[in-house]
Amino acid sequence: MPELPEVETTKNGLEKLLTKKIITKVEICNPNLRWKIDGSIKYNINNQTIRSFSRRGKYILFNLERGHLMMHLGMSGKINVVNSHEPIKKHDHFLLYFDDQVMRFNDPRRFGSIFYLDNLNHKLLNSLGVEPLEDSFHKNYLFENSRNKTQNVKALIMDSKVVVGVGNIYACESLFKTGINPKTKANKISKQRYIALTENIKKVLTRAIKAGGTTLQDFAKVDGKPGYFSQELSVYGRENEHCLNCNGKIKRILQNQRSTFYCPKCQN
DNA sequence: ACACTAACCTGCAAGC
DNA sequence: TGCTTGCAGGTTAGTG
Numbered sequence: 143m144p145e146l147p148e149v150e151t152t153k154n155g156l157e158k159l160l161t162k163k164i165i166t167k168v169e170i171c172n173p174n175l176r177w178k179i180d181g182s183i184k185y186n187i188n189n190q191t192i193r194s195f196s197r198r199g200k201y202i203l204f205n206l207e208r209g210h211l212m213m214h215l216g217m218s219g220k221i222n223v224v225n226s227h228e229p230i231k232k233h234d235h236f237l238l239y240f241d242d243q244v245m246r247f248n249d250p251r252r253f254g255s256i257f258y259l260d261n262l263n264h265k266l267l268n269s270l271g272v273e274p275l276e277d278s279f280h281k282n283y284l285f286e287n288s289r290n291k292t293q294n295v296k297a298l299i300m301d302s303k304v305v306v307g308v309g310n311i312y313a314c315e316s317l318f319k320t321g322i323n324p325k326t327k328a329n330k331i332s333k334q335r336y337i338a339l340t341e342n343i344k345k346v347l348t349r350a351i352k353a354g355g356t357t358l359q360d361f362a363k364v365d366g367k368p369g370y371f372s373q374e375l376s377v378y379g380r381e382n383e384h385c386l387n388c389n390g391k392i393k394r395i396l397q398n399q400r401s402t403f404y405c406p407k408c409q410n
Numbered sequence: 411a412c413a414c415t416a417a418c419c420t421g422c423a424a425g426c
Numbered sequence: 427t428g429c430t431t432g433c434a435g436g437t438t439a440g441t442g
Contacts (some may be wrong), residue, residue, distance in 0.1 A: 144435055176418065176437080177442075193437080200436075216422075217436055233420085251419045253436060266438090293413060309435055355422075358435065 143214040146274065146307025146352035148361050148369065151199045152221050155364025156202070157195040159223045160245065164191050167239035175235065176216060176255040186258040187238075189209055198262075199270045199306030206369055209260050212267075216253025223364050263357045272303045274343055285336040291328040296400050298328040299343065308343060311378045312355055314403045316343045319375045323409040324402045325395075349374065377403040 144152070146399055148171070167250075168188055190206040199205065200375040202221075204211035215221070216342075230237075236247040247256065257264070282326050286342055287304055293342040298304060300313050317324050319342040322335060331339075355361060355369030358379070376386055381394035385405040395402050 214436080219435095248417095250421065251434085251436095253418065255437095255441070269438095289433070290413095291412080297413085302434095311435065349424095355437075361435070400418085400436095 144200065144219065144355070144361060145309030145312055145348055145350075146200060147204060147353075147371065148313070148355035149197055149307075150351050151213060151355040151363055151369060152215070153195050153197045153202050155332050156204075156221065156245070158191055158222070159243070159364065160240065161194060163240045163243075164239055165189065165240065167237075167404060168237070169229070169239070171239040172235040172239065172252075175252050176214070176248065177257075179256050181259065183211075183258045198267055199273075199302055200309075201267065203262075205235040209258060210262065212255075212259055212264070213247065213259045214255045216249060216251060216255070219247065219254035221364055221406035222248060222362070222366060270302055271308050272294045273308070274305050274307050274347055279340065279344070281337045281340055282333065284332045285331075285382065288328040288331065288336070293327050293328055293334075294324060294329055294397060295322060295326050295339075296324040296402055299339070305343075307347065310400050310402075311348050312343070312350065313374070313386055315376055316346050318404060318409060319346065320407055324397060324404050335363070377405060379403065 165187055168184040170179055173289050186209060187206060187262055190208060192204050192206060194205045200214055202213045223243055226242055227369050231248060233248050233250045234246045235249055238245040268331060285358050290296055291298055296313050296317060299308050316339060320335065320338060320339045350356060350371040353369055353371040353374065356371040358372060380403060382390045385392055385408060387407065388407045390405055390407040392403055394405055
């Protein structure tokens with residue numbers, strides 16, 4: 143479900159509601175996520191104040207007085223903050239209690255993950271590439287990092303070791319905006335086109351964050367309301383519909399076991 | 411070092 | 427009304 147804009151939206155919501163709050167109780171309903179939640183997490187975070195929130199790639203970081211709580215939403219994860227008396231829902235796996243509120247981590251497919259970290263030197267974080275909205279994702283970055291790559295360009299921009307946060311939706315959308323065919327080999331694309339692609343990735347992600355993310359089936363912000371970027375999608379999920387640019391047919395193909403949506407006429 | 415696959419899960423919609 | 431199939435926002439470990 144969540145790509146960078148959805149994670150950013152979630153993080154911003156948590157920031158508003160839970161900064162400076164004290165964790166008074168931790169409840170693990172089902173520890174079996176992508177990786178099993180370590181039971182010692184309770185001991186490590188209970189009674190701690192949340193100093194701040196941050197994001198690295200698609201990981202949300204709860205920065206505590208001592209250490210960090212790190213969460214990934216996987217494909218279907220979402221976080222809700224509600225009053226303590228609200229009944230628990232199906233797939234609520236991890237609950238953090240505060241004064242009068244509860245934060246609930248809900249994830250039907252359980253591809254998400256939750257860790258406690260003493261410090262940020264963790265292999266899952268260390269292997270991440272640059273942040274797409276920071277200056278480190280500069281105009282020549284993709285060109286420089288693609289010269290020896292024979293994989294397709296879509297796989298390149300979705301590779302979190304290269305650049306984080308670009309998932310299936312926004313990869314399709316940025317390639318459409320740039321007029322690049324997703325099947326093109328990464329090392330066959332010119333510097334100029336990569337400069338344009340980089341700009342479009344930044345633009346698409348920024349727009350999506352402003353819209354509160356993309357709600358397809360079940361993404362919701364911390365307050366339970368949907369994001370509105372789905373109204374702005376040009377190709378994703380629009381197989382056989384008309385291209386907004388040339389009126390041709392949008393095609394769906396499979397690349398690396400993921401659906402790719404593109405316009406064969408506009409993207410060459 | 412790189413490229414590609416399988417695997418981890420549940421839920422939903424479409425087709426028969 | 428089922429049953430089966432395919433697909434869904436991610437990412438790692440393993441293989442060649």
